[in-house]
Amino acid sequence: MITWDAIEAAEHRIKPFIHTTPVLTSAFLDELSGVQLFFKCENFQKTGSFKVRGATNSVLQLSADEKQRGVATHSSGNHGQALAWAAREAGVQAWIVMPSNAPQVKKNAVQAYGATVVECEPTLQARENTLQKVQDETGAIFIPPYNALRTIEGQATCAKELHEQIPGLDYLLVPVGGGGILSGSALTTQYLSPKTIVMGCEPENADDACRSLKQGEIVPSLNPDTIADGLKTSLGEITFAYIKELVADILLCSEKDIKRAMQLIWERMKIIVEPSSAVALACLLQHKEHFRGKLVGLILTGGNVDLSTLAFE
Amino acid sequence: MITWDAIEAAEHRIKPFIHTTPVLTSAFLDELSGVQLFFKCENFQKTGSFKVRGATNSVLQLSADEKQRGVATHSSGNHGQALAWAAREAGVQAWIVMPSNAPQVKKNAVQAYGATVVECEPTLQARENTLQKVQDETGAIFIPPYNALRTIEGQATCAKELHEQIPGLDYLLVPVGGGGILSGSALTTQYLSPKTIVMGCEPENADDACRSLKQGEIVPSLNPDTIADGLKTSLGEITFAYIKELVADILLCSEKDIKRAMQLIWERMKIIVEPSSAVALACLLQHKEHFRGKLVGLILTGGNVDLSTLAFE
Incomplete structure (x- = not known):
């Protein structure tokens, strides 16, 4: 098990290089959902993502x-x-x-x-x-993208910042692809804010984490077709082990939900997030009755969208 | 002349209702320009603009x-x-x-x-x-959009926040349409940071403020054709009087400059700004030698863009 000391050491190691990203809120989205939402903005991170x-x-x-x-x-x-x-x-x-x-x-x-x-x-x-x-x-x-201890320890620093910025979250919703940010977030939460319930968020069209948890073994993702291109990868042995132990549930959302959530974030929060980032809000809106009145953190994992097709010229 | 007390009173009055907006920086844009840039994010303001x-x-x-x-x-x-x-x-x-x-x-x-x-x-x-x-x-x-004392006093609170967040700016660049945010910013700067040089920023295709300053009288904008739709209006008597007295210069930029600056802000800062907001960065990049090595504040005036034509569906 990755220790709390290892997560603190990772934070100490990388802090001089990376941003402590801000947490944004939206009165409009709070009203729309009936939930108090706290968005951890890794789209503002160096290179545009938590990676x-x-x-x-x-x-x-x-x-x-x-x-x-x-x-x-x-x-x-x-x-x-x-x-x-x-x-x-x-x-x-x-x-x-x-x-x-x-x-x-x-x-x-x-x-x-x-x-x-x-x-x-x-x-x-x-x-x-x-x-x-x-x-x-x-x-x-x-250097592996997710299925390695040093990688997971690094990703775990994101939720550490979030819990320190917003103590007392009832839930933390995290997109899941290979599972690096989800397992890291769950680890940190267990140590720092054990009452916070951590859930993974996944497109229906790439629901390998959901199926893996149900079957108790890794079910690979086979050519998934989703706009959330960052979430097409399958879980690894290490990330799956942590997710199985520490994550309460995996929520699903449709492609339409993802696009709508992304548009809401762009229009209402005035920030650019990539489709994978919008998956957490998409899942929350699909299950908003479950979260009514709660304090919910969502990790906006990145903001790298190809804008070259927009009519800037 | 609007007094410092009036600006402080306006801030005290509106603070419970509005956001103190953040100031963002961009290592990439600093490197590109050779200038230390501080973006005051009124796109994150309630209703999406400083208005x-x-x-x-x-x-x-x-x-x-x-x-x-x-x-x-x-x-x-x-x-x-x-x-x-x-x-x-x-x-x-x-x-x-x-x-x-x-x-x-x-x-x-x-x-x-x-x-x-x-x-x-x-x-x-x-x-x-x-x-x-x-x-x-x-x-x-x-309730007038710009040419009224209470309006200008309100807009003046934006630069007050900025100077308090980032003391010691060498320059402050502000888009100019009717002149409310420009005259308010210049007023505040004169009181709070008199060494900071305030400049207006305007599209070449809507250069009425530039021509008005040169001619010493208001030259109205006649059906200007610019993507910066917030800057099509002409100066008013009150805003012109303040701008004439307190603003050092008006910089101009082309439509192409505006689109490029807007794309840079979206891609590199991961935030949504409207074309009028991008005019300050567009003018700075056109005159970057003038600002080399300096600390420059830029007001991103708003983020209300019609995204309904983007392929979210």
Whole structure:
């Protein structure tokens, strides 16, 4: 079990590099839901998502020799940007394997942080093979996106900030993809605010965490079709173990719910969040009677949306 | 001249109703500009813009008899929403004259705050005539959008917060339409941080404030064509007098600059601002050599954008 000391140590380690993100509220959404909502804004985090917490916590603990060799991962999304940024902060080389169909804007972001983008076919097999090849050639250390203790300890610092900013939450709702932020949040909550009930939030179209909890074993997500692209991944052994033990329930929502929740957040809170972030509010609104009058924290996990198609030009 | 006491009294009056808005920074935009930027986020203000400061300050000072009669204005934008909201907070009836071609989402917002929308032809003449008719019929008190002391005193509280949050600014850049937030900001700055140089920011396509300052008299804006719809109005006698005396310069920017600045703010700061808000950053980026290494405050005036055309559905 990850100890409280390990979470505190992670926070101490990464604090000089990352933001303590703000908690926002919305009178409109409180009225709409009948719930007191507290949004932890990781969309304002460095690189635009919470992923930088785990990536930074991992990179900073490499030995001098490992730092010399560099780091690598495969990612079509936020973990790639986060690792590229964390590596640059630590003066470490980084290789990010990205599927050839990843949006150019994401490849540009990774390159802008000084990392090397290695393209591959858009299949999990190709991603893993290409990463292995990169590691064989460069000796780079693999930094996992969620299923690793250092990653989870880093993600756990987000809920630590939230509980310290808003003590006494009745519930904490957290999106679940690979389970890094959910298991980290549940761990922290157990230590710091044990009365707070932690729930995972998931699209119906990518409900592998829900099914895994029901069946008592990891049910992988097979080509899930959801706008919440950050939540397509399946749980890992480590994250599943923590979630099984510490998470009360997994809530589900439809694609329509996600889009509506995202629009509400953009329009009413004036902040940009990605679809995965909106899943927590979408689930809450689907089950609002359950939470009526309660204090509920929601983690807005990131804000990296491709805006290039909007009519800015 | 509006006194410091009047500004303090306005702040004291409206504080229980409005937000003290946060000041955000962006490492990316600092690096891009070579300037230390401090964004005062009035997009997070109640009703989504600074306009609620002046409207609330005006409504709260009505006599019991005037409150009984209600309030009215004409507006296709933020002042209408702000007045509707401020009136509801004070338990006062409100009539908002809106052009028939105003977006439905704006009419809905005004109605959601409990005000009565009175539609008219989309001309200034029709707006003024219709407002007069509403006043004749209801006895409602006209609350002006910018050219009135109580309005300016209310808008002046925004820069007061900013100077208290970030002391020692070298410059303060403020968008200018009718001049309410610019003249209010300049007044506050003169009292609270007299070394800070205040500049107005304006689209080239609606450069009436710039031309007015040059000619020493108000040059009205004639059907200006700009995406910054909040800055189409011309200066008033009162705002012009303050701007002439207290504002160092008016900077200009192109439509392309505005769109680019807006996209930068959305993408990099993860916040929704309307085009008028982006004008300050657009002007700064056009003149960045002038500000190099300085501490510059920018007022993000509002965040009311019609998102209904985005692909949320």
